[in-house]
Each structure stands twice: as C-alpha cells, then as structure tokens.
Amino acid sequence: MSESGQNARRKLVVSVCGKGGTGKTALTAMMARALADSGRAGRLLVIDADPALGQLSALGAKVRRTMGQVREEIIETARRGDRDAKAELAEKLDYLVLESLCELEDFAVLAMGRSESLGCFCSVNSLLRQAIEVLAKSFDTVLIDGEAGLEQINRQVARRVDALLIVSDPTSRGIETAAVIRDMVRRDRVIECERLGIVFNRVRGEREGQVLREAARRLELPLFGLVPEDETLSRYDLEGRPVIGLPADSPAPAAVRDLVERVLLGGGQDELRESAGAST
Structure with missing residues (x-):
C-alpha cells in the first residue's frame, strides 16, 4: 500500500471549540474544505x-432532520413503554441516524441540533452517542464543530479525539475562555485528547500576531495557527454565502490549509513557525 493510501485510512477525530463569536464555525468549514481537497482525509464526516x-449554512448543506429531532422521536417511542415500542425503537434508530446524514460531493454532514424535551434522558443520550459512534466508524476523518465550551462534545458526540483545537479571537475574553477549556481538558479530563492547541482567528497584522504568540506561551498551549482577518470571508458572511466556497488564495483559507497540513495531515510540525503567520 502506498504512503498516501495509508494516510487516508488512518482514523482521525478532530474537535473545534471556543468562545461563541470567535469564528470557529467558519474555521471548521474551511478545515473541511482543506481536508477534502488534500485527497488524504479519506471519507470525511x-x-x-x-x-x-x-455549520450547515457555512457548508451549504441541508439535512432532513437533526439528531435533536431524532432524540424527540426516540423519547416519544420510549414513553409508550411496551414491548412493541422497544422493538420499534431498535429497528428505527439506525434508519433515523442514517436519514439524518447529508451526503455532499466531498464529505457528509450530521447536525446535532437541539432537543425540546426537558428532564433527564441519560439513557437516550447514551443510545444516540452509541449510534453516532457506530456511524463514525465508517468514516476515516471526523471533524466536530462544537458549541461554546465542551459540554456538548463530552455528552453526545465523542469521548476521545486525536486533536482538540481551541479557537480564540484577539480579545482578553477569548483568551480567558481558552484557559478555562485548557484546564477542563488537562486538569478535569472532561475529554481525552492526544493533542491540544490554540488557533487565533481574525488576526490583524504581524504586530497583533506577535502579541498572540506571547499569549499562547503564557497559556502553555502550542500555537496551531494564526488565521488573518479576511475581507472576502466577511463579505461571504454578510451575503449569506457558504464559506466553503471561498477562493483558495484568500488569506483565511490559505492559513487554514497550512494548519491542516501541519497539524492534521502529518506535516511533522504542530507549532506555527516563528516566521509564519498572519500578515494582512
């Protein structure tokens, strides 16, 4: 088997998290594009x-139902509580999960969504997580765009990831949130991960980049990337156009491609070089 074939079949689970409003959704969409274009990610979810x-609008994807809606159907079926309901649930779960999958040309998309039912449904959450884990096994690379913090990832999507990328904007609040997430992972062990690092998004020029490099050192986190502020990306957001369609030579996608190559595809260097980074 060729080296590229081996790389394509190496299982990779990546999670992106951070404070709300840092641009992690757009960053995740650009990572999906870079992974798909590399030809080395295999089947991508x-x-x-x-x-x-x-993420759905960033990728230009539409789903028939979210996993939150699947959860509602499971709860309604389980509430009947009879033997027929349990048999129906067992037959129906895999079908519902597969029907929730949106297959695009280069990758598939699964949306968690929100469940409206109140109360504790731990057994249902566990059942859903198991179903997602089984589904994910049929993919070579899984990329997770998590909500702010880690609760959703820890509860429903993944117990272990290969790389966890904390996204921050160039603000003290973003950096403080990154420190909290770092402690949740390293000290509290809320999720198991092999590599943990930070990505600063919307970086304005080299001077700000240097300040953020120092912030990463203080956080004692590897600096995975500096993604520059990008006028084309801002225009796409304003016009409601899918971020995944950004020109490849636009500053933000170019920086993300470099990050993906170094950190996720075995480029041999996780940390951003001192001479590299945002320069716009």
Whole structure:
C-alpha cells in the first residue's frame, strides 16, 4: 500500500471549540474544505454539534432532520413503554441516524441540533452517542464543530479525539475562555485528547500576531495557527454565502490549509513557525 493510501485510512477525530463569536464555525468549514481537497482525509464526516446549526449554512448543506429531532422521536417511542415500542425503537434508530446524514460531493454532514424535551434522558443520550459512534466508524476523518465550551462534545458526540483545537479571537475574553477549556481538558479530563492547541482567528497584522504568540506561551498551549482577518470571508458572511466556497488564495483559507497540513495531515510540525503567520 502506498504512503498516501495509508494516510487516508488512518482514523482521525478532530474537535473545534471556543468562545461563541470567535469564528470557529467558519474555521471548521474551511478545515473541511482543506481536508477534502488534500485527497488524504479519506471519507470525511463533519458533525455540527452547535445547536445554532451555523455549520450547515457555512457548508451549504441541508439535512432532513437533526439528531435533536431524532432524540424527540426516540423519547416519544420510549414513553409508550411496551414491548412493541422497544422493538420499534431498535429497528428505527439506525434508519433515523442514517436519514439524518447529508451526503455532499466531498464529505457528509450530521447536525446535532437541539432537543425540546426537558428532564433527564441519560439513557437516550447514551443510545444516540452509541449510534453516532457506530456511524463514525465508517468514516476515516471526523471533524466536530462544537458549541461554546465542551459540554456538548463530552455528552453526545465523542469521548476521545486525536486533536482538540481551541479557537480564540484577539480579545482578553477569548483568551480567558481558552484557559478555562485548557484546564477542563488537562486538569478535569472532561475529554481525552492526544493533542491540544490554540488557533487565533481574525488576526490583524504581524504586530497583533506577535502579541498572540506571547499569549499562547503564557497559556502553555502550542500555537496551531494564526488565521488573518479576511475581507472576502466577511463579505461571504454578510451575503449569506457558504464559506466553503471561498477562493483558495484568500488569506483565511490559505492559513487554514497550512494548519491542516501541519497539524492534521502529518506535516511533522504542530507549532506555527516563528516566521509564519498572519500578515494582512
């Protein structure tokens, strides 16, 4: 088997998290594009774990139902409580999960969405997570766009990831949130991950980039990337156009491609070089 074939079949689970409003949804969409274009990600699944479902518009995807809606159907069936209901549930779950999958040309998308039922449904959540884990096994690369913090990832989507990317904007609040997430992973062990690092988004020029490099050192986190502010990306957001369609030579997608190559595809260097980074 060729080296590229081996790389395509190496299982990779990546999660992106951070404070709300840092641009992690757009970043995840650009990562999906870079992974698909590399030809080395194998079968790619993008999971939108943010209840706001911003990833769907960023990718230009439409789903028949979200996993939150699947959860509602399961709860309604389980509430009947008879033997027929249990048999129906067992037959129906895999079908519902598969029907929730949106297959695009280069990857598939699964949206978690939001469940309306109140109360504790731990057994249902566990059942759903198991179904998602089984589905994910048929993909070589799984990319998760999580909601702010780690609760959703830990509860419903993944117990272990290969790489966890904390996204921050160039603000003190974003950096403070990154520190909280770092502690949740390293100290509290809310999720198991092999590599943890930070990506600063919407970076304005080299001077700000240097300040953020120092912030990463203080956080004692590897600096995975500096993604520059991008006028074309801002225009796409304003016009409601899918971020995944950004020109490849636009500053933000170019920086994300470099990040994906180094950190996710075995480029041999996780940390961003001192001479590299945002320069716009």
